[in-house]
Every structure is written in structure tokens, then in C-alpha cells.
Amino acid sequence: MTTTGVPSVAAEAGAVGRPAGGPLMSASNVTVTFGGVRALSDVSIEVGANTITGLVGPNGAGKTTLFGVLSGLLRPDAGRVTFLGEDITGLTPQARARRGLARTFQQPELFMGLTVREHLVLADRVRHQRPRLWKDMFTAASLRRPDRSENERVDAILELLSLQPIAHQMADTLPLGTSRLLEVGRALAAAPRVILLDEPLAGLDVVEAERLALALRRTVEKGDVSLLLVEHDVGMVLSLSSQIYVLDFGVLIAQGPPDEIRHNAEVRAAYLGDEEAVESRTSLEDHHEHQERHQ
Numbered sequence: 001m002t003t004t005g006v007p008s009v010a011a012e013a014g015a016v017g018r019p020a021g022g023p024l025m026s027a028s029n030v031t032v033t034f035g036g037v038r039a040l041s042d043v044s045i046e047v048g049a050n051t052i053t054g055l056v057g058p059n060g061a062g063k064t065t066l067f068g069v070l071s072g073l074l075r076p077d078a079g080r081v082t083f084l085g086e087d088i089t090g091l092t093p094q095a096r097a098r099r100g101l102a103r104t105f106q107q108p109e110l111f112m113g114l115t116v117r118e119h120l121v122l123a124d125r126v127r128h129q130r131p132r133l134w135k136d137m138f139t140a141a142s143l144r145r146p147d148r149s150e151n152e153r154v155d156a157i158l159e160l161l162s163l164q165p166i167a168h169q170m171a172d173t174l175p176l177g178t179s180r181l182l183e184v185g186r187a188l189a190a191a192p193r194v195i196l197l198d199e200p201l202a203g204l205d206v207v208e209a210e211r212l213a214l215a216l217r218r219t220v221e222k223g224d225v226s227l228l229l230v231e232h233d234v235g236m237v238l239s240l241s242s243q244i245y246v247l248d249f250g251v252l253i254a255q256g257p258p259d260e261i262r263h264n265a266e267v268r269a270a271y272l273g274d275e276e277a278v279e280s281r282t283s284l285e286d287h288h289e290h291q292e293r294h295q
Helices: 063-071 093-099 116-128 130-138 140-144 148-160 176-189 206-222 234-240 258-262 265-271 275-293
Strands: 025-034 037-047 052-056 078-083 101-103 194-198 226-230 243-248 251-256
Touching (some): 037 063, 037 243, 037 251, 052 063, 052 234, 063 194, 063 226, 093 101, 116 148, 116 176, 148 206, 206 234, 243 258, 251 265
Parallel strands (some): 101 194, 194 226
Antiparallel strands (some): 025 078
């Protein structure tokens, strides 16, 4: 546990842990093909400790496919994924989650009838008190009887994300921006080392986006966690990330700190391509997402 009380699996990893100075998670030479269409070609990325790493690219670049490989929803045709020093390429999403890899989705999946706090309590018990989940499934009342350590962990996340004022509000009544904050909080409650954030700013207004961006910075600064961020808002990614990877048509065309990416001619060309290229990318992205839904 960190000084803020935000949970971490660092001490729970046992013999498995990142090599000194090495990345927490990496994808090495990943290739994915859908029906003869190469969605990713020999792609490698790394996520360091206590960092925000950005993953960007035009529509059809392969971002969603790479997220599927990292989270375990897709098996690559070639390459491997390593997490905390362990090869997890063949592991299920559930097994990866138990090792400390969490993911959020573009559309928050919240439960009707549960408050903000109860969502965090439920996620905390998935990690720390799994036997209690059977009781939780039959009565929400058990969610209102947390023990002291559980209270401390949940309170720390509420404070970190500035959710204390709405802790007892029903989650299904929240605006989209606040729902995204709760999704991040629920991921944190599962004590991850790395969180994969799938377009967390999509659909948010300027105020909501800035609030979420601030919360993401605070999460990395005050918690023992790293973020891998896929986002269409390139400006926000540049402002948040210390390292950025750029995909185009399944190929890694650039990587480096924000200043390098901002002035990279190949990156600018990828985003400012002609109309035919944009239409092709959009069609390819739709094809990838359709294939993933049927894996």
C-alpha cells in the first residue's frame, strides 16, 4: 500500500517482478492477421513504472487490436506479451487481472442500484475478499458492511479521484465524465500495476476532459500504478504522456517523448493524409472491431 492508501499488488507479486530498471509490461514483435488483412505488423511497445504511456494513430491504425492483445482478448499470430517479468501471451484476461493488469472500456459498464462507493467496494473484494462475493451477489446489504482495511482502501480512491462528495450517489445517475472517473476508480480498487485506458476522454466536454486528465496525473503520482492510454485527442495525450507510440496501418511509425512526436514529419503525414487514405483507415478499423467482437 502506498502512503495514500491506494492499493497495489507490488508486494503480492511473489517471485514474479519486473527486472530492475525494466518495463512493467511489454509487447514484443506482435503480429495479428484477420482473414488475410494484417492488423498489426511486428509491433513492440513498453510501459515503464509509474508512467503514463500514450498509444495514438489514425482510424484503422491497429490501436484497438493491440489493446486486445495486451488485455488477453486476442491471441497474436506472432510475438509475445510480458508483464512483471512473466510471459502472459497465453493467459486469459481474468488471469492477467489477477496478476495486476486492469482495463477500462470506452463505454462505462456500471451496475444499476449500486452507489459509487459500492462499486469500489465490490471491485476491492474481487481482489481482496473473493469469498464474500457470493454473499454480495444475493444482497447489496453486505456491500454496506465493509471492514476497516476495506474502508481505508476505498476512502483513499475516493479521495484520489475527488469522488467523496458523490460517494453515496447511484452510479447510473452520473454524467459521462464522472462515470469515466468511477471506471478508473474501480480499476484501481482491483490493485493493478498497469491500467489500459481505452479512449477515456471520448465524448467528454472540455471541463470533464480536464478533470479526468488531472485525476489520471494524480493516480500515477500518488499510486503505484502505470497507465497505457489510447486516445484520439492527440493534444491531451501529448500533454499527459512521458512516452508515446504511434501506429499507422498496423505499423509502429514513431516512438519517443512528446516533443519528438509533435515534430515528427511521418506522424504529421499519417494524420494529415488524403481523403482516400482516411476512408481506407476507417474501413479497416471497422473490420478489426468486427473481428474482435467475434473472437
